[in-house]
Amino acid sequence: MGEELKVIVFALANEHYGIEVDKVRTIERMMPITRVPKTPAFIKGVINLRGVVIPVIDLRGRFGLEQTEATENSRIIIVASNDLEVGFIVDSANDVIDIDSDAIDTPPEVVGGIRAKYLRGVAKLDEQRLLIMLNLVEVLNKDEIIQLEQLEE
Template identity: 85%
Template structure:
């Protein structure tokens, strides 16, 4: 049996997603976001988190899902990918669980309207729960990372 991986579970458009704990820096409540001109619509802007300016991406917009209003449970998950820290706006951050990598299947072409390239796989938890595992390096693809890094003036 492979070593279990710890995963942060978050909600987005009535689906559950997972990001490995080691890629998550913090989970923050919603805070004021400053818009940045000439960025894709899913890049909501930047936040000042304890003196560090970080870009913020709306994952609903990134995956072409319907936008929703911010709620009391909305969160910004700060992740680190390839030396870049970015905030993801999600509907809720629910849980930390352990997943056996043997129970992660390859992603189908589309899950919940999201293309397979953004997904690492789908984890089966128990008998009925599925967790969509994100492929963070694709969610933040290289050209967008370059664009984000150039905004950090």
């Protein structure tokens, strides 16, 4: 039996994803986002969260999924990776669950239209449900991090 991982479950285009709780700072309701010129379309802009300016990425756009308008359930998940705080816009953030790390398999080449490099793995929750685990390092890869750091300056 592997170690237990606490994971925040969120939805994006009818798929369920997970991010380890220790990488998540906070989950916020949608708020005004200030657009920043000359950034990729999936970088929606920045928010001011309790005095801290945080870049916001639309995960649908990042993964090349169909864009939709924010709804009442939309959330911004604030994650931390390599001293960088970033907000991810997701369709909804549902709950926190425990997953046995042994239940996480290597991802196939493409899951739900998303290339495997963005995925850490796929966890089988039960017979019906799979949870796609994000690889934050790749979602926030070096070239984009450089752009995001320039936003914060």
